[in-house]
Amino acid sequence: MGESHTQMQPLLCDYDPGSDYVEAVFSLFATIRLNWESQQRSLALLLTSPSHPEEQATVAANLSIASAQSGLPTVLIEADVRHPGLSQRFGVSQGPGLSDLLLQDQALAPQQVSRYLVPTFVPHLWLLSSGTARMPHGLAPQAARLPELLQSLRRFLEEGQGQPGLLVVQGTPVLEGGDASLVGACVDQTFLVVVLGGSTRMATKKASEQLQRARAHLSGVILVQR
Template structure:
């Protein structure tokens, strides 16, 4: 499927300018995630933030692209059911999606869509349900992920912000690792620490933090950094 030029330019710099420093930073993020657990396979990675507007959805889309570019069969799942963006970013239909599978209104095979990126598939949100937290906290999500592990090398999940809802905590219990996105100069340290604590309460494994919008050079508008998990 073709992509909207505006969406692609805004969200997918890994596609529009793969040689840029920002695209390289996304590839570094992918590599660091892989090496954060050499003896384990971090097959299911979720990306979240402490609050809204910190670049979470942009990060998760570009991260998924870089996995696909490394020739891994990758699927990006939209589990931010209240404010979905994946269908807009990749110019996909949102007529049916993960919410339909969770409520047994559609089969998993019906909602997996190919994107314009080789090796990258996506599962959009579908209809906005009245009870998103109950859906993502159900046993059905674990079963869906088990099926997807048989079909894909890498599963990337977009979730709501940690502090706004319980959804991210619930989803993290099904994931091998969590990437936390924070915007430099916007998020307060206390909010970031609160998000980290909430994830650790459910024994989520935070594999790194992406600092978004950090000034690197005068000519750069923004840059992404990856930091390994803090020692406890």
């Protein structure tokens, strides 16, 4: 596993409820929910960036918190196996997770997948960490299993929790390899997190083009400040 590079930026629940930041995150969540094509089926989102894992991890975590606080059952999936850190952010131990599931030989049934979901301190929010198994080549060798995993997580929400919910995938930065493109081809919507003053126009353009070549549904750009 790679060393954690995720900065301990505040989570949504650390801000004053009426702050501009909280309003911005809930506005983003409301926009996503309005554009949810079929609310009878759980929605799977990918959040990635050209090259800033820390900022995209913060956005993914806070969007997941906003979703759960709005009453939707939500699963936050740490698909960035190169920069693990979400477990630390939520104060839970780094245990088996995504990598361990993908490297198993058995089918990824909802009952099996649910054993790897860790409840967080936010009601209705579960974390699927990057896991403990080594994946030196990223997700590519197990890419064929990603749709099966996402389908099992949808069933966990729809059957186990009694209603469709939200799957938020925190992916590897696009320009660090092909993992984000692989995930983008499997989810319903993809958002590119762009850091003001940090992500160059050229890098953002290259990342957008790479996602489009992978046939990811690029739904928008999220601008953030460091």
